[in-house]
Structure formats: structure tokens, C-alpha cells
Amino acid sequence: NAGVTQTPKFRVLKTGQSMTLLCAQDMNHEYMYWYRQDPGMGLRLIHYSVGEGTTAKGEVPDGYNVSRLKKQNFLLGLESAAPSQTSVYFCASSYTRGVYEQYFGPGTRLTVT
Amino acid sequence: AQSVSQHNHHVILSEAASLELGCNYSYGGTVNLFWYVQYPGQHLQLLLKYFSGDPLVKGIKGFEAEFIKSKFSFNLRKPSVQWSDTAEYFCAVNARGDDKIIFGKGTRLHILP
Numbered sequence: 001n002a003g004v005t006q007t008p009k010f011r012v013l014k015t016g017q018s019m020t021l022l023c024a025q026d027m028n029h030e031y032m033y034w035y036r037q038d039p040g041m042g043l044r045l046i047h048y049s050v051g052e053g054t055t056a057k058g059e060v061p062d063g064y065n066v067s068r069l070k071k072q073n074f075l076l077g078l079e080s081a082a083p084s085q086t087s088v089y090f091c092a093s094s095y096t097r098g099v100y101e102q103y104f105g106p107g108t109r110l111t112v113t
Numbered sequence: 114a115q116s117v118s119q120h121n122h123h124v125i126l127s128e129a130a131s132l133e134l135g136c137n138y139s140y141g142g143t144v145n146l147f148w149y150v151q152y153p154g155q156h157l158q159l160l161l162k163y164f165s166g167d168p169l170v171k172g173i174k175g176f177e178a179e180f181i182k183s184k185f186s187f188n189l190r191k192p193s194v195q196w197s198d199t200a201e202y203f204c205a206v207n208a209r210g211d212d213k214i215i216f217g218k219g220t221r222l223h224i225l226p
Binding site: 035040042043044048058090092098099101102104105106107 | 119122145147149155156157158159162164203207209210211212213214215216217218219
């Protein structure tokens with residue numbers, strides 16, 4: 001099993017450009033999450049999904065959109081990138097909520113110039 | 114809403130020293146608690162978790178944590194650290210019934226050989 005994979009691993013965008021980050025999991029997990037990690041800020045939840053076709057806002061959703069058209073995939077979109085969105089983005093999945101471990105992907109390092 | 118506070122942002126220890134990383138959460142109800150670790154260049158992985166029963170939980174690589182409900186704390190301990198423990202450690206809390214896990218800002222641990 002590959003676990004949780006993320007595409008791409010690195011990306012540089014200019015301000016105003018758009019892009020989509022792809023997260024895929026092969027563990028048949030219901031829950032999927034997008035986080036951003038910034039120095040000194042820990043992990044902050046952007047959006048999450050509790051099942052195919054569902055999405056919900058996390059702590060820092062502004063400037064991002066998500067879609068979960070297929071159970072195994074969770075897409076994170078930036079419609080108009082800003083330098084403040086320079087970060088490392090992690091996707092995670094879990095069987096369900098509560099005590100279940102979240103499995104993390106390797107991350108995407110995004111720089112917006 | 115729940116929140117997590119990690120007291121130490123950066124800890125430097127020598128090999129064989131004992132480790133205790135502080136974690137406090139704020140939430141009045143029942144919680145599930147986690148410690149995740151991120152080794153350099155790697156993604157986050159679960160160290161240990163608490164959801165019920167014995168408040169002293171043991172995790173991988175000799176780590177343990179104690180849940181003290183009266184203090185809203187879940188401190189991470191290891192009696193003798195190794196150079197390979199150099200990593201960033203994140204405490205996280207999930208309020209029972211909530212879909213989300215809230216992470217602390219992390220503690221960067223550096224072990225001197």
C-alpha cells in the first residue's frame with residue numbers, strides 16, 4: 001500500500017496564479033484533511049471531509065477550496081495564490097473520527113512569489 | 114472550541130538525558146489526546162494516543178505520556194533520549210464527537226550526540 005500520497009512535491013507560483021494539490025489514499029479511509037504547516041504555527045486545519053462528496057471548513061479556510069468527488073481523493077485548490085499561502089501543505093486521512101490515527105502524506109512545499 | 118498549548122518551542126538535550134515535553138489543552142468535555150512526531154524530512158507519524166483507561170500510555174520508541182485530567186495535561190516523557198529522537202513533536206486534541214483534531218504549535222527537540 002502506498003498510504004497517503006501527494007502531488008506535486010514542490011511548486012512555485014506567482015501571485016494570482018491558481019493551482020490544485022492532489023491527495024490520494026489507498027486505505028479506504030472515510031476522513032481526509034488538509035493542513036498547512038508554518039514555522040512556529042504548528043499544523044492548522046484548512047478543510048476536511050468526512051466522506052465522499054462532503055467538505056467542511058477548518059481553522060484557516062480562506063483562500064482555499066476543496067473537493068472530494070471520489071473517496072480516495074481530496075483536492076485542495078488555490079484560486080488566486082498570495083504570498084501568505086507560502087507554506088508546506090500536508091494531507092492526512094483516517095478511518096473515522098475520534099481515536100483513530102491520522103495518516104499523513106509527505107507534504108507539498110509551495111512558494112508564492 | 115478546544116485548543117492546545119505546548120510550553121517549550123525548542124529543547125536541546127544531550128544523549129541519555131531525560132525528556133519531558135509539556136502539553137496542556139483547553140476543553141471542558143471528554144477528549145482524545147495524541148502525540149505525533151515529525152523526523153527531519155519526513156511526514157508526521159503517531160507516537161501514542163490516549164482515549165480511555167490507564168492514564169499512562171506507552172508508545173513507540175520508548176515514549177510514554179501521562180494524562181492528568183485535573184491539570185488538563187498530557188505530557189510526553191522518555192527516560193533516556195537518543196540522537197535519533199531529534200525531531201519536532203506535536204501534541205493534539207480531539208473533543209469527543211468532533212470530526213477535527215487540533216494540533217499544538219510543536220516542540221522542536223534537538224539531541225546533542
